Amino acid sequence: MSAMRKNIEDMQGYVPGYQPPDEAAWIKLNTNENPYPPSPRVAEAIRNELGESGETLRKYPDAASRQARKDAAELYGFDPSWVITANGSDELLNNLIRAFAGEGEEIAYIHPSYSYYATLAQIQGASIRTFGLTEDLRIADFPPRYEGKLFFLTSPNAPLGFAFSIAYIDEIASRCSGVLVVDEAYVDFADQNALDLVKKHENVVVTRTFSKSYALAGMRLGLALARPEIIAALDKIRDHYHLDRLALVAASASLKDQRYLAETVRKIRDTREWFATELRGIGYSLIPSQTNFVFASPPDRNGKRVYEGLFGRKILVRYFSDPLLAHGLRITIGTRDEMEKTLAALKDIG
Numbered sequence: 001m002s003a004m005r006k007n008i009e010d011m012q013g014y015v016p017g018y019q020p021p022d023e024a025a026w027i028k029l030n031t032n033e034n035p036y037p038p039s040p041r042v043a044e045a046i047r048n049e050l051g052e053s054g055e056t057l058r059k060y061p062d063a064a065s066r067q068a069r070k071d072a073a074e075l076y077g078f079d080p081s082w083v084i085t086a087n088g089s090d091e092l093l094n095n096l097i098r099a100f101a102g103e104g105e106e107i108a109y110i111h112p113s114y115s116y117y118a119t120l121a122q123i124q125g126a127s128i129r130t131f132g133l134t135e136d137l138r139i140a141d142f143p144p145r146y147e148g149k150l151f152f153l154t155s156p157n158a159p160l161g162f163a164f165s166i167a168y169i170d171e172i173a174s175r176c177s178g179v180l181v182v183d184e185a186y187v188d189f190a191d192q193n194a195l196d197l198v199k200k201h202e203n204v205v206v207t208r209t210f211s212k213s214y215a216l217a218g219m220r221l222g223l224a225l226a227r228p229e230i231i232a233a234l235d236k237i238r239d240h241y242h243l244d245r246l247a248l249v250a251a252s253a254s255l256k257d258q259r260y261l262a263e264t265v266r267k268i269r270d271t272r273e274w275f276a277t278e279l280r281g282i283g284y285s286l287i288p289s290q291t292n293f294v295f296a297s298p299p300d301r302n303g304k305r306v307y308e309g310l311f312g313r314k315i316l317v318r319y320f321s322d323p324l325l326a327h328g329l330r331i332t333i334g335t336r337d338e339m340e341k342t343l344a345a346l347k348d349i350g
């Protein structure tokens with residue numbers, strides 16, 4: 001259609017992980033969802049907000065998400081002017097590109113990491129540069145001074161699962177002329193986070209999601225921490241009522257139940273370590289994971305063969321045909337029972 005922008009016409013669009021229509025029949029380990037429910041306080045807060053009749057839904061939500069931001073700010077030790085909540089961290093990644101990278105201007109990210117950055121850049125008409133990884137999991141050929149508008153550093157990395165050290169992220173922040181976005185979608189499963197760098201460097205933004213550790217993928221919630229100037233820019237360009245009333249109370253309730261979060265994360269980390277040891281025992285190679293998934297390669301390094309074997313047994317994991325990743329599979333950590341069944345299937349597949 002001639003009226004359409006050429007970059008939109010030309011682009012493919014992002015393909016999310018497969019969501020089977022008969023979801024209950026599967027062990028679903030392909031989109032890094034949490035196998036446990038969210039804090040019970042979330043359902044309680046949603047019921048309270050709805051009341052008997054859903055009367056509150058008549059009215060718009062608080063456009064500024066003040067309570068949710070205040071709760072996040074308190075938890076992470078920032079002033080609320082340094083915090084923005086959003087409709088999934090994807091919304092923040094999108095709005096960061098819209099705020100900082102004009103048409104033809106460059107954004108960068110690591111390949112392999114989260115390919116949605118590229119889709120968002122294509123929509124904006126920004127140009128894209130990718131950096132590879134060295135054998136020892138540092139960024140290959142990162143220039144002494146990177147001049148692009150935005151650099152997305154996924155740490156912990158998805159789909160590989162490792163995290164960069166904070167000292168290394170600190171150094172990368174100093175080498176970026178533009179903004180360094182540390183995408184910490186999986187950081188609650190890791191040993192360290194980069195929040196101190198937000199205070200130390202003017203150009204560091206940290207994004208977080210409620211979709212993984214807080215078990216709220218279905219609610220669509222994320223947040224970012226950054227200097228007030230950056231938060232103000234993100235506020236200008238977002239949809240004004242981007243978070244509905246139920247999402248807002250869910251955000252506050254889950255942030256306030258840190259005991260529940262810690263317990264859920266502990267269970268997943270324990271299962272992750274058990275599963276990783278078992279996989280190594282049957283000849284798989286794994287990168288030590290700081291996330292709620294593992295990237296594992298079978299002895300014959302044929303990810304597709306094992307993916308298909310699991311698929312036939314109604315176990316869904318993530319296979320990437322990319323030549324850098326086709327030797328392995330990204331497997332979300334489910335419950336211990338789900339992982340025992342997955343392990344048995346992997347032994348059976350051989």
Ligand SMILES: Cc1ncc(COP(=O)(O)O)c(C=O)c1O
Binds near residue numbers: 087154158185
């Ligand atoms: C690295 C990374 N960043 C961001 C996201 C998006 O998270 P959200 O569900 O908050 O939009 C994901 C989701 O899988 C992810 O893996």
